Amino acid sequence: MLCTDLSFEWPDGKPVLENFHLVVGPGRTGLIGLNGAGKSTLLRLLAGELTPTGGTVRIGGELGYLPQDLALDIGLRVDEALGIRARREALRAIESGDVAEEHFAVIGDDWDVEERAEATLDKLGLGALGLDRTVGELSGGEAVLLRLAALLLDRPDVLLLDEPTNNLDRAARERLYEAVESYSGVMVIVSHDRELLSYVDQIADLRDGEVHFYGGNFEDYEAALAVEQEAAERMVRVAESDVQRQKRELAEAQVKLARRVRYGKKMYENKREPKIVMGERKRQAQVSAGKHRTLHADRLADAQERLVAAEEAFREDAEIRIDLPRTEVPEGRTVVRMTDVALAHGGTVNLTLRGPERVGLVGGNGAGKTTLLRTIAGELAPLSGELLTPVTIRYLPQRLDLLDDKLSVVDNVKALAPGISDNLVRARLARFLFRGRRADRPAGTLSGGERFRATLAALLLADPPPQLLLLDEPSNNLDLASMRQLTEALESYRGAFVVVSHDVRFLRRLGLTRWLQLDGEGLRQVDPM
Incomplete structure (x- = not known):
């Protein structure tokens, strides 16, 4: 799965992604980031539900997508929601003696579709559901698992899951964890569920329009991030110290220059040397003062730039501090x-x-x-x-x-x-x-x-x-x-x-x-x- 120079903005002109790049290979990837970072929008772009304003998205093979806000028609039968009703009806027709060519075309090589469907439902804890019941009889959590069963039945090469454990009870979560762990294709999971993120192979952290990858699960990510942030915090302290030092040196230089100016003025007023000599010394002092001032000002500007860069590298997600x-x-x-x-x-x-x-x-x-x-x-x-x-x-x-x-x-x-x-x-x-x-x-x-x-x-x-x-x-x-x-x-x-x-x-x-x-x-x- 590949995104190249991907850009997207909402109709009101608000940008979400700009010149965005992403490469995801086989395995399970946990996509995390702050609310509003664009995680769900990115999944919708990958799934083709949104059209990018620029760039390209390439998916290697068939894709399945489980959205965060799942809406299923309550009048649908379970086999319709699974996408297998036509194949079931073709099987029934053939079993009753109707050998029309279109029935065989509908089934293709999927003669065991009912057995696979029932096994998938059973694996997700929906074994007692029955293929002929309607979706309206299901709870919200069961509807999520039913949609996941439909995706697994299609055996997609790439599977996108957006907050799949929302509204699932403990037993349903356990079954979803097992399904995620056994999936062998390319999987991208947007989630805040730390336990679900313990089953991924890598973490993709979406922040400020860029993705940073960390090998291992969420606990490995936290450990790696802690090391990064400790180093970044040291860089901030060093850069802050350098800025303060450059400010002191600039102030000291300005004091020395002010003294020289006062001394030159006094010498000029006392006329102890020829006027032309004193004028040349004044000119040289002004040039020297300008260079000195520019040198220290440049050093301070450089130190401040290093501080800004260090602060950007240090991620300090703000903490709530209250007393009630x-x-x-x-x-x-x-x-x-x-x-x-x-x-x-x-x-x-x-x-x-x-x-x-x-x-x-x-x-x-x-x-x-x-x-x-x-x-x-x-x-x-x-x-x-x-x-x-x-x-x-x-x-x-x-x-x-x-x-x-x-x-x-x-x-x-x-x-x-x-x-x-x-x-x-x-x-x-x-x-x-x-x-x-x-x-x-x-x-x-x-x-x-x-x-x-x-x-x-x-x-x-x-x-x-x-x-x-x-x-x-x-x-x-x-x-x-x-x-x-x-x-x-x-x-x-x-x-x-x-x-x-x-x-x-x-x-x-x-x-x-x-x-x-x-x-x-x-x-x-x-x-x-």
Whole structure:
């Protein structure tokens, strides 16, 4: 797979890639980068869904593409979604005695298509699905696996996967990992899932319109990057020291020149030498001073250029640094009590949370985790039972649709904290990396990572401050830097929270005090995963 001088810009003229080059050979490549770097756009260009404004894309063989936002017609049958319905019908016709030539043409050499389809579905945990069911009966995670099964059945030479583990429960993720590990062609995976990235052969880091390759999986990439960044940080310190030294030398040179000028002026005023001699000395002094000043100024400019180059080599993804004392919950204080609560979409729950508990909520797709969070948040009324929530609650849904796109980041935060002054809001937003004019940008213009930070800021800076946070799959669609920033923010948060996630590695980093699992047997505590 080869990209040469590839350029692309959106219809409004916003550039994404310019004179971009990429070569990917056999094996599994993990494509990472900040939100807005152009990863999904690049995959769509490779898949032919977008037309480049310049350059070429060459794919060696058949290509399969699994998009991030998968949309399947709910009226489709499973065999249609797999692309094998025509072959199945041709098989049935031949088995019934119809030996028309077109049936053989449709089948070609694929006489075992049904067996291959059922084996592929079984490998992905969809063995009980049946080829005659409709897509509308599937969960979102099952639909993703079904689309992957269709791609694997076609046996493409190149396979592109864009955030394939989003919305997959733990069991489905395990099956997808196995499928990725066993794939033998060219595979490019865009993902923030660290566990999935442990199965790749190399990491391609897309940053500032260029790709840098690192051999090995994500852990190898982190180790190599740490060495690079340590060296780059040393270069920055050396370059900063050199700039300061050149500034001192320039200042010292200017002082010496000023002394010479004063001395020459005094000699001229005292007329101790012939006027022509003094004039020549003055001219020579001016020429010498100019050369001296230019020399030091050039050295300073060179040192400053080296500092800029060193700083560009040092990648410092900004960190969120906040303190949220007003969110603190005393030990033992009840924040949620659910007694025989019947949920709107089925199931009965008993749950008590006290103090600053940190709870991870896991379970299969469709188990009712989102329903449980929405019930605690007051968005859904329980059918029966008793629900007590004596503290301020804030709920972060999967869709991140809390912000008003027309309002600025500042005004969105003030909407949830109307009693706080504009200056205080801006000071607090700076801790979430919205400094100066960035805080005045409309929410609708933010990138995915920026929007997440703005939403998180609006929740955590709300007045009254939340003492219970409910987070529904917060890591979906976040780049790795945003994932780290979310973890940092939750480390600063002093209240209780319940986090729904299928990403076990992410949950492990949150310092959970309890793991709860919701399934057909109800809500129960389980051992840490």
